[in-house]
Amino acid sequence: MQIAEATSTTISLSPVGIVESDVYPSRIRILDDCAEALDGLSIGDNLWVLYWMHRLDPDDRTLLRVHARGDISRPKRGVFAVRTQLRPNPIGPTKVALVRVESTMLWVEGLGAKPGSPVLDFQP
Amino acid sequence: MQIAEATSTTISLSPVGIVESDVYPSRIRILDDCAEALDGLSIGDNLWVLYWMHRLDPDDRTLLRVHARGDISRPKRGVFAVRTQLRPNPIGPTKVALVRVESTMLWVEGLGAKPGSPVLDFQP
Numbered sequence: 001m002q003i004a005e006a007t008s009t010t011i012s013l014s015p016v017g018i019v020e021s022d023v024y025p026s027r028i029r030i031l032d033d034c035a036e037a038l039d040g041l042s043i044g045d046n047l048w049v050l051y052w053m054h055r056l057d058p059d060d061r062t063l064l065r066v067h068a069r070g071d072i073s074r075p076k077r078g079v080f081a082v083r084t085q086l087r088p089n090p091i092g093p094t095k096v097a098l099v100r101v102e103s104t105m106l107w108v109e110g111l112g113a114k115p116g117s118p119v120l121d122f123q124p
Numbered sequence: 125m126q127i128a129e130a131t132s133t134t135i136s137l138s139p140v141g142i143v144e145s146d147v148y149p150s151r152i153r154i155l156d157d158c159a160e161a162l163d164g165l166s167i168g169d170n171l172w173v174l175y176w177m178h179r180l181d182p183d184d185r186t187l188l189r190v191h192a193r194g195d196i197s198r199p200k201r202g203v204f205a206v207r208t209q210l211r212p213n214p215i216g217p218t219k220v221a222l223v224r225v226e227s228t229m230l231w232v233e234g235l236g237a238k239p240g241s242p243v244l245d246f247q248p
Contacts (some may be wrong), residue, residue, distance in 0.1 A: 004198075006230075007194050009138075010137070010138065011137040011139070011176050011244075012135070012136055013134070013136075013213045014133075014135075016204075034212065034235055036188035036189050037188040037202040037203045037212070038205070039188075039189055039205065041204060041205045045205075047204070049158045052135050058156065060169060064159075064160035064161040064163075064165055065161070073233055077163055077164035078161040080140075080162055080165060080246035080247070081162070081246075082164070083248055087245055088138060088140050088161070089138065089140070090173070091215065091244065093174070093217040111165075118133055120213045120215065121204070121211055121213050122205075123204070123207070123211075124205060124206065
């Protein structure tokens with residue numbers, strides 16, 4: 001793949017679940033179609049959750065330099081150097097601990113995702 | 125967002141760069157349009173790179189249980205419990221060290237991405 005191709009490539013993701021509650025511990029519902037992918041997970045497992053920051057305005061994905069923590073007294077920096085949700089591809093990888101499972105419902109500690117956030121993946 | 129909506133949501137990503145070489149250290153070219161997002165990065169920074177595992181057959185994204193490391197002597201497990209590229213959304217978050225920068229070309233240590241892999245994000 002050349003750079004010109006990369007520019008024009010669009011990648012499509014399909015959610016595997018959704019954050020239903022951010023009341024501690026966060027509750028995630030896995031889509032029925034993806035239930036089998038949970039096989040082998042155990043309470044206490046530490047996992048990476050990848051989720052989509054769905055509340056971001058699409059226009060904010062075009063910002064390339066921002067004030068860290070929205071603090072305008074700080075100089076703007078490139079988004080690759082800043083922890084911000086304002087990113088071209090607003091995916092949040094977050095380390096969580098699995099504390100409860102009931103069928104396709106998972107409860108995890110450590111997730112900062114808002115309710116309604118599409119979940120993209122769990123990785124050990 | 126309800127579960128029915130999540131099922132039908134499609135999320136579109138646009139690459140911000142591309143892996144050009146996996147000869148150590150890996151070389152990544154950032155798209156000219158995204159160059160400003162690099163502002164503030166320094167040699168020696170530890171970063172998360174998110175990249176798309178582009179070589180995966182689209183059919184492999186539908187697999188939900190696999191043999192770990194492709195070893196058929198092991199029982200199949202859900203992909204959320206296994207380190208495998210065979211995932212519904214094959215995104216690889218990888219911790220790297222930035223060792224060299226020249227304009228929009230970055231060299232990083234620790235990236236296992238194949239040449240041609242679209243890069244989606246860098247996060248501190």
